[in-house]
Amino acid sequence: MSNTCATLYGDRILELDERPIPNPGKRGKKIVFKKYVVGMFYFAFLLILCSAFVFKILDVLLLIKSVGICGSDLKYWAYGRCGRFLMESPMVTGHEASGVVVKLGKDVTTLQIGDRVAIEPGIPCRTCDLCKRGRYNLCTDVIFCATPPVDGNLCQFYTHPADFCYKSCWATYNDDR
Numbered sequence: 001m002s003n004t005c006a007t008l009y010g011d012r013i014l015e016l017d018e019r020p021i022p023n024p025g026k027r028g029k030k031i032v033f034k035k036y037v038v039g040m041f042y043f044a045f046l047l048i049l050c051s052a053f054v055f056k057i058l059d060v061l062l063l064i065k066s067v068g069i070c071g072s073d074l075k076y077w078a079y080g081r082c083g084r085f086l087m088e089s090p091m092v093t094g095h096e097a098s099g100v101v102v103k104l105g106k107d108v109t110t111l112q113i114g115d116r117v118a119i120e121p122g123i124p125c126r127t128c129d130l131c132k133r134g135r136y137n138l139c140t141d142v143i144f145c146a147t148p149p150v151d152g153n154l155c156q157f158y159t160h161p162a163d164f165c166y167k168s169c170w171a172t173y174n175d176d177r
Contacts, residue, residue, distance in 0.1 A: 094154030
């Protein structure tokens with residue numbers, strides 16, 4: 001089984017690609033804590049390792065059921081950029097998604113297989129003062145779906161941190177019969 005994704009190649013080229021189905025925690029390359037690399041390489045390396053471990057055991061695999069298309073998706077399609085973010089390689093588009101949990105990371109306790117969820121597309125660092133005060137939307141180290149170099153979720157299957165998936169008991173999909 002494969003994962004059909006809407007991949008944006010720039011210059012108004014959007015193609016359906018087949019990719020492997022991701023496992024919880026095995027997302028593409030993440031650029032986390034990038035600003036600490038200069039002068040504090042070892043510290044940054046440890047933060048990246050810890051972050052990758054936490055993501056692995058606390059992610060869920062979602063069967064995506066709906067994705068909204070917004071202005072940033074259209075800007076990447078039309079111009080290959082949105083604001084200061086420039087597409088330098090192909091990227092799966094979409095970040096306003098909902099779906100059904102189909103697989104849990106090892107330590108996920110807040111969701112169950114079959115739960116319907118909406119995702120928060122911004123994944124903050126969780127360690128800065130803003131995140132600790134509950135203002136994660138202002139985190140300067142946020143990683144955002146469908147913002148280069150991170151792929152989005154206009155695909156069949158997508159992994160995402162469980163704590164940024166919100167249960168939605170009212171969501172229904174056309175295949176619910």
